[in-house]
Amino acid sequence: MALSEQTFVADAPPAWVSILRMLWRDKFAFCAAVFLLVVILCALFGPTLLEDIATKQNLRGRNAAPFDFSLHWTMWLGGDALGRPLFARIIVAARNTMFIATGAVICSMAIGTTLGLIAGYSSRMASQIIMRLADVIMSFPSLLLAVIVLYMLAPSVGNLIVVLAITRIPVYLRTSRAEVLEVRERMFVQAAQVMGASTNRIVFRHILPVVFPTLVTIATLDFAFVMLAESSLSFLGIGIQPPEITWGLMVSQGRPYLTTAWWLSFWPGLAIILTTLSLNLLSNWMRTALDPVQRWRLETPRQKNA
Structure with missing residues (x-):
């Protein structure tokens, strides 16, 4: 029996191989992951390679139509009102768009999860104070709060991240608190308490790993929401300002030319739509992959037979 168990462990594929197999099983999620990987590579290396272009x-290329190969190869998506290639600008703009969304999600997730863990495992008074703080933030429409704050402050990348992060804190706070209230009653947490484990060890070693997959799934969806919010603020003119560029700002800059040069707003808008759609598809896959009860739907026949 021991030999068969050792053989099974030896034949088990690495964790990343199993994840890739499950991802390949869902073709829509796989295409979404590939597209997001391309976007991330564009955000990392695009400005270095194409910023000058x-x-x-x-x-000569003012409002140049797309697929006109008589001009430079970077003009195959057309040119803007100043003759700058849309293809290169979309790739360069990916950095600011993704950086703002990533920074806002990470900050809101870290703060909201920490407060949620405290509210779910601490005294009733501390929980009530934290939850009332969340209610205050949620009483203001997130986009309206961002508009008011950015109207008073300079519309910089840092201010955008801070404002968008503050508006998304209650999402993680309420979710993590609800999960902690349920997990703290399980037997393994009670066993850790009986064995004399400290509060920090129980919360961060035993409870957080159980709550974290749910928060990751929410963060994937929230990433799309934050990116759309940033695009909306840039479209309204209170987001990133030139010479910096984001996809939302490019859509706003192409608005006066919608009747004569629709592609100025279409291509960056399409990049926003495809990225948001990919994030939603990947979030649906993660919700199934991280759930032990539903994970069998993504496993290959070879894995299930094992």
Whole structure:
């Protein structure tokens, strides 16, 4: 019996191989992951490779139509009102768009999860104070609060991250608190208490790993929401300001030319839509993959037979 168990462990594939197999099982999630990987690579290396081309003006290519290969190869998606190639600008703009969304999600997730763990495992008074703080934040519409704050402050990348992070804290706070209230009653937590484990060890070693998969799934969906919020603020003119660019700002800059050069807003808008759609598809896959009860739906026949 011991030999068969050792053989099974030896034949078990690495964790990342199992994850790739489950991802390949869901073709929509796999395509979404590939697209998001391309977007991340564009955000990391695009400005280094194409920033000079993205800012170089060519008045001969003003509002150039897409798929006109008589101009530079970077103009295959067309040119903007100053003759700058849309293809290069979309790739360069990916960095600011993804950086703002990533920073806001990480900050809101870290703060909200910490407060939620405290509210779910601490005294009733501390829980009530934290939850009332969340109610105050949620009483203001998130986009309206961002508009008011950014109207008073300079519309910089840092201010955008702070404002968007504050508006999303209650999502993680309420979710983590609800999960902690349920997990703290399980037998393994009570066993850790009986064995004299400290509060920090119980919360961060035993409770947080159980709550974390749910928060990761929410963060994936929230990433799409934050990216749309940033695009909306840039479209309204209170987000990132030129010469910095984001996809939302590019849509706003193309608005006056919708009747004559629709592609100025179409291509960056399409990038926003595809990225948001990919995040939602990947979030649905993660919700199933991280659930032990539903994970069998994504497992290959080879894995199930094992």
